[in-house]
Amino acid sequence: MIEISEYLWETLYAIKAVYDHDPNAQIFQLYKDTAIDGDDLFEIAENAINQFFADTREYFNEDNEVATYVFFDPIITQYWKLCDEYEKRLQLDPKENRFRSDMNRALESALYIPDYSYNAAWYSDTKHKNGCRIVILCYLEFNTYHWIPTALSEAYDAFVHYTQQIKAAIAELDQPKIAGLKGPGCQDQRKKAA
Amino acid sequence: MLLDLHVLQASLNELPSEETVDSSEVNPYLLNEVLRPLLSGKVLHYGDIDYSEFDADDLRVISDYCDKREHVMHGLQRIVNGLVEARASACKGRAFC
Numbered sequence: 001m002i003e004i005s006e007y008l009w010e011t012l013y014a015i016k017a018v019y020d021h022d023p024n025a026q027i028f029q030l031y032k033d034t035a036i037d038g039d040d041l042f043e044i045a046e047n048a049i050n051q052f053f054a055d056t057r058e059y060f061n062e063d064n065e066v067a068t069y070v071f072f073d074p075i076i077t078q079y080w081k082l083c084d085e086y087e088k089r090l091q092l093d094p095k096e097n098r099f100r101s102d103m104n105r106a107l108e109s110a111l112y113i114p115d116y117s118y119n120a121a122w123y124s125d126t127k128h129k130n131g132c133r134i135v136i137l138c139y140l141e142f143n144t145y146h147w148i149p150t151a152l153s154e155a156y157d158a159f160v161h162y163t164q165q166i167k168a169a170i171a172e173l174d175q176p177k178i179a180g181l182k183g184p185g186c187q188d189q190r191k192k193a194a
Numbered sequence: 195m196l197l198d199l200h201v202l203q204a205s206l207n208e209l210p211s212e213e214t215v216d217s218s219e220v221n222p223y224l225l226n227e228v229l230r231p232l233l234s235g236k237v238l239h240y241g242d243i244d245y246s247e248f249d250a251d252d253l254r255v256i257s258d259y260c261d262k263r264e265h266v267m268h269g270l271q272r273i274v275n276g277l278v279e280a281r282a283s284a285c286k287g288r289a290f291c
Contacts, residue, residue, distance in 0.1 A: 002233050003264065009257040012243070016253065019245035032241030036232070150250065 005038030010146040014041070014048040017149035021156065025051045045145035052152040053134070067138040071152065075159045077132045079103065080124040082166045089173055099166045100124070103158065110154035111136070115144035120151075196283060215262045223247035224256045 018025050027047050034040065050056045053073035060067050087097050094100055103124075111120035117139040123132055134155060136148065217225055223244065231238060 002235060004229065004232060004260050006257070006260075008232075009253045009260070013250060013253045015240065015243075016245055016248070016250050020250070023245070028241070032239065034240050036228075036238045036240055036243070 007038030007041040008036060009038075011036070011038050011041045011044050014045045014146040014149045017153045018048045018051045021052060021149075021153045027051055042145055045148065048149040049145075049152065052149070052156050065140045067142070069136045069138070069148070071134040071136075072131060073156075073159075075156070075163065076122075076134065077126065079159050079163050079166070080126050080132045082163065082170065083124070084126055086166060086170055089170065099162060099169070102165075103162050106158035106162065107134070107155055110158055111151050113144055113147045113151055115142055115147070117141040117143070197277070197280065199277075214266045215259060217259060220256050220259050221248045221252035224252055225259075229256060229260070 015027065015031075018027050027044075030047065031044060046058075049069060053071040053076070055072040057070045057072075058067065059070070083094070083097055083100050083103075086092070086099060087094055104122075107122050111122075111134070113120070119137040119139075120135065121137075122134045123130070126132060134152075136151075138145070224247075227247075228238065228243065
């Protein structure tokens with residue numbers, strides 16, 4: 001009787017997350033001729049983790065056996081910079097900025113992994129020397145590497161979605177002033193803005 | 195307990211053929227193009243897979259399906275092992291002529 005490895009579907013799960021993010025990702029070329037058997041789950045999941053953000057760094061602490069993944073990307077930095085700009089324009093406290101709270105909620109949901117042995121965090125301070133980033137810590141008993149690509153895919157999509165929203169909100173900040181302009185020559189300005 | 199293999203075989207043959215585990219919820223592509231070829235010993239490569247034919251949830255469904263199937267197979271294997279380990283007993287009546 002041929003038995004199917006329990007890891008086979010998990011490996012496909014990791015690759016599928018990459019496919020849904022970018023069907024032409026290099027991982028498909030890399031493993032094109034690799035037989036599907038589930039034995040290479042960890043290796044493929046590791047490669048899949050690298051496919052979402054522009055700069056992925058991995059550290060492994062041998063003393064306490066913690067794997068740390070740090071993700072940097074222009075889309076992450078841009079979003080938090082747009083948050084800064086939005087707050088500056090409206091003179092808002094960051095706590096009052098709905099785009100920060102919406103993104104925090106989205107990231108909390110995206111980076112949820114059904115495993116007790118991990119932690120995830122994100123840093124939005126644009127002035128911090130290490131830059132804006134997402135961090136995932138996988139502790140000794142972490143056993144759900146195949147889930148990380150899905151988490152990253154959802155986090156990336158959240159940045160894309162909310163970047164569009166905050167850009168539109170910032171663009172709208174100028175609209176009322178222009179629409180409210182009265183007097184000679186203002187009609188031309190309104191037409192130009194539209 | 196005495197088991198007449200002749201009667202067992204005849205009884206099994208009378209049973210209708212049906213799926214051991216319901217596969218109606220399983221994505222047909224994963225079932226027919228991935229799982230069944232793998233179970234028949236065919237080697238598939240990651241490049242052979244059409245990832246647009248299924249979604250992530252389908253992988254969870256087929257994984258559950260395989261778990262249930264394996265559970266049934268192990269149950270059957272236990273029965274087979276019991277039969278294999280049973281001591282044969284000679285037929286008491288006249289079997290020929």
